[in-house]
Amino acid sequence: MTLINWEKRKNPTKQEIDKFAQSKKVTPVVAELLLERDIVEDSDIEAFLHSDVTELQDPFGLHDMDKALELIDEAVESEKKIAIYGDYDADGVTSTSIMKLTLQKLGNKPIFYVPDRFKDGYGPNLERYKELADQGIDLLITVDNGVSGKDEIKYLKDRGVKVIVTDHHDLPKELPEADAIVHPSIPGAEYVCPYLSGAGVAFKIADALLGDEALQLIDLAAIGTVADAVALKGENRVIVTEGLKQMKNNNHVGLSALLDKCKVRLSNVTEEDIGFRIAPRINALGRLENASSGVELLTTGDESFAKEIVDETEDINARRQDLVASAFADAQNQIQAQKDNGVIVLKGNGWHQGILGIVASRTMDQENKPVLATQFDDNSGVMKGSGRSPEGFNLFTALDKHRDLFTAFGGHAQACGFSIEEDKLDELTKLLQDEPSQQGFDPKAPVVKNYDLQLNIADLSMDLIKQVQQLAPFGMGNPKPIIKLGNVSLSQMRSIGKDASHLKTQITDEQHRIDAIGFGMFEKAASLTTNLCDVYGELGINEWRGKKNLQLMIDDFQVSPQAQVLADLKNVYLDYRNKGLSTKILEHFDAVVFFNEAYLEAAKRFNVKTDLIMYNENCDGKNVLIYDRPHNLELFQKFIKNNKTQHTALFFHTDLTSRYLKPDMIKMKALLKYLYSHQNITMEGMDLVAKYLNMQKNDVDFYLKVFFELNFVKIVNGFVEKANASQQRELIESPTYLKRLQRNDVEKILIESSFDDLLSWMSDYDCHC
Structure with missing residues (x-):
């Protein structure tokens, strides 16, 4: 299968696009497409966008x-x-x-x-x-x-x-x-x-x-x-x-x-x-x-x-389609047998001469190699052939060197037609095999293709189609714009078509989706190890029973770099966050890692037959399980930066769930207002305050500690009173409040996120990447 490297046709900045759009009175999308095509002069823009008789x-x-x-x-x-x-x-x-x-x-x-x-x-x-x-x-x-x-x-x-x-x-x-x-x-x-x-x-x-x-x-x-x-x-x-x-x-x-x-x-x-x-x-x-x-x-x-x-x-035309399909299928064994050849030469088995060029072209697309498709002609007694070659290989130059072998020959760099005696075809095949290296053509090198717009699914609309259509007609020299949708998922994939080779799917992100068709792409989709991809295609409209819906015609899809990173990290990290643990399971690991000494000391009492270590000890090359969660993310970041483990199971136990509550600003203000407007409130009376304000007692204790640290309140003769603060203070200046925020970040990222989202976050710090 031919590898494709997708590159942006050109990369004008957002500032350049916006400035151009404003000065030329076009939308940013049209501006970007014009800039990519070097159509920048007023007269050229007018002629391009408004061609008329x-x-x-x-x-x-x-x-x-x-x-x-x-x-x-x-x-x-x-x-x-x-x-x-x-x-x-x-x-x-x-x-x-x-x-x-x-x-x-x-x-x-x-x-x-x-x-x-x-x-x-x-x-x-x-x-x-x-x-x-x-x-x-x-x-x-x-x-x-x-x-x-x-x-x-x-x-x-x-x-x-x-x-x-x-x-x-x-x-x-x-x-x-x-x-x-x-x-x-x-x-x-x-x-x-x-x-x-x-x-x-x-x-x-x-x-x-x-x-x-x-x-x-x-x-x-x-x-x-x-x-x-x-x-x-x-x-x-x-x-x-x-x-x-x-x-x-x-x-x-x-x-x-x-x-x-x-x-x-x-x-x-x-x-x-x-x-x-x-x-x-x-x-x-x-x-x-x-x-x-x-x-x-x-x-x-x-x-x-x-x-x-x-x-x-x-x-x-239907007969032509059947003949092409039959001949191309018949050619696959020959193609496989010549997989190491620089130039593929096919001999037809009763192939119609009129479809040789199409067979050569399809084989070229499949293998990214020069191809000659031939068939013996009973009338002339020679092999008739048609050739096609990818960009970067001059087929005419390659064949012209051996013109003496042909009874007829003509063509250009990417296509040719010829006649040759059957016994000389094998000789020609051998002579051509060094041509790719002589021309510096590597058929295994990725083919470079261009896309025009990088968008999100939410950006796709009927209006976008109208904007793009302003640059029509499309064709040679003005290709139809290719859209890149990055880090999206292929879902509900199924095969369609007579031979079940075509792909019907939906392209989705977290909130949006669009229907898509990929001709001849079901096999590739079925072989994906992850459905998170970068998708390239042309936006169009599918009309069915009078209803119009957006549809992407897929040109290609590739596992996105981020998806590949996640796939690699899944070979290292195991999600144990919702699993039950036993001593027997722990002993499968080389070491169990702790972030809190209290949990380490408690674990020692169970006589687990494996190493029990703190997070700052070296774990390189080991199979480890992280037992508890750190108090802040920086500690975990340092661990995954410094320890290239063989495998790491993430358990993240804690029995301090009440401390991971998100501070409620409304409740904090309500409590502070109550304390400022009431006298003779003691610390022992906070149970009644919590009940009156419909708050949890541990929340009130937390908020009160923050107020003391920020000098919002003080204790005078056993009563809680308003303090005479000399300057305005931010909540983050409270060590207790800051610690709570850090623990909330731990909860949100390490515990509440999906495993893919967790690994995606870890990929910015992990030494395996």
Whole structure:
């Protein structure tokens, strides 16, 4: 199991937060989150918190946008045949859909082609380009791909086909000789938002061609932006924010049908719904089938046809989930067998090639190691594979050293795809094992993650959710804030889900509680030695039967440092405070320790066959029992500081319970007032005074002794009278009163507290900690 070290993203002081909140007119919570994200300038804060359509940038700021529009306008006006070449993931499907709908709004009827993951591979494919050219196309527009298609695009150019490349991926050393390349990162012509998704680039073309009418397509651009995990900064925030608003207008019957199938209400759709419900279903099409149906879904105006595609999509997604679960379970034996390997290489047993990346990703999360997941492909006769690696390990660098072993290879630092002959896979596996050490990557080192807010359960509220939501949409570059709840308990833990792997629990402190869910966390919770934890998670709302309740989605929980200290101390200290003692029990200990000599002398008369010693004698390494309680806490503190015992039983006997009564200020004042207002009261008459004032006689004796010590009263001719005190005195100046307070502290901490609370107090002084 991967260890996680949680660190605060940043640590602004309370004074800094309050000052920032006041000057920027935001709440302290929003102020802290902005400071953590280095969003401090007024203009940046305004753009971040209040993204709207007016912040969409001029589309003609993109490289070759003017050329692309000329080509498209000419092709539309001349009624030329236009083809769109897309990609099979959610970004590619939405890019293709945006371009198709844009051209249709201009009066053109384009054809489109979405590559097949298994037949065509990623990006430009020469065979498919030949087929399109043979169909007599005049213009090809690539979306979400194309910059790597130098040779393929040259073929089309040689056939007299015009080519517009729209892409956002990393640029190769040589760009293709297309008629126009619309890309946000062309050197010398970098766009103001260089991290647009493929769908974002396609939307900018729609914006240039259609103007305000393009806003009807921004919801599709939002899906591609979230799905492709590009940074939600700058214009990307505007695209997602406005896209979510646009979804509520129900412009696309296919998207509405998909949301309905996902049980997402149009009025309440969020970026999380895109990331966890919509995008996975669209991606499933390209993983198991052909993603062309996804384009048909997002561009159709036929509700019944849309419903058919959605039902098919749901079936495919469910099959994808089952295939992933089966393959991942099948992989566990291989994972266990390679537990000492630096890089894990999995060989599929009939695994579907479309889910290899997911299996690699889940294994990476589980083991915190680079993973290659492979499966033999009957059509090509080679192993097809997909790799994933954690931050800190460059998978592309590791594999690129052995490029000669692959029949095909591509990717980047954290993900790759490849083909390799089966007999060379074992060779590659051996060559990769030294790579983690060569790159200085330790898979056993804890993974560092950040949390944003440290709060108490009492701080969690619907209003807090509203404050946090001001920073939405969340995603890459703007993660949803993680809340830390420190030193809380997990209670009422139970397993849920088909495989009973998920955790449903309540997080509690002494006075408050909140429901919580932790996916895949029941086994970890069941193995806890203590339920006192630090919990990290995202605050949300669980709606059930029309009722809304707060709920924490748990990202992680760890035994808190304080809980670990208590667990360690429980290996040393034993709670004997409510146990009965006998001579036989005492003789199990190496020594019995006393704080009061009177108890020590009394114990000696019983001839106990063990050492009877005072608290100031050395007890290091011994098994001891503390028999009585000290008169003040300092004595006990010194004992636990100076004696590293093997085990210590805490009995804390006393027969002086009446002396541990808490002084009652009201009764003290009542007694003093009575003595001041009455004459001829003798010490012998105090029984009657106590009875008249409804007080215990021992309380009256105690209060009277304090009054004498503070010179509030005196004895004159056998009578108690008011003294002529020359200065005001504090009760704590009375030795008797101070002693009583000290004994009350002993009673409260050593006797009345729970064992956990007692050990928690002791941990500040104990030499075992």
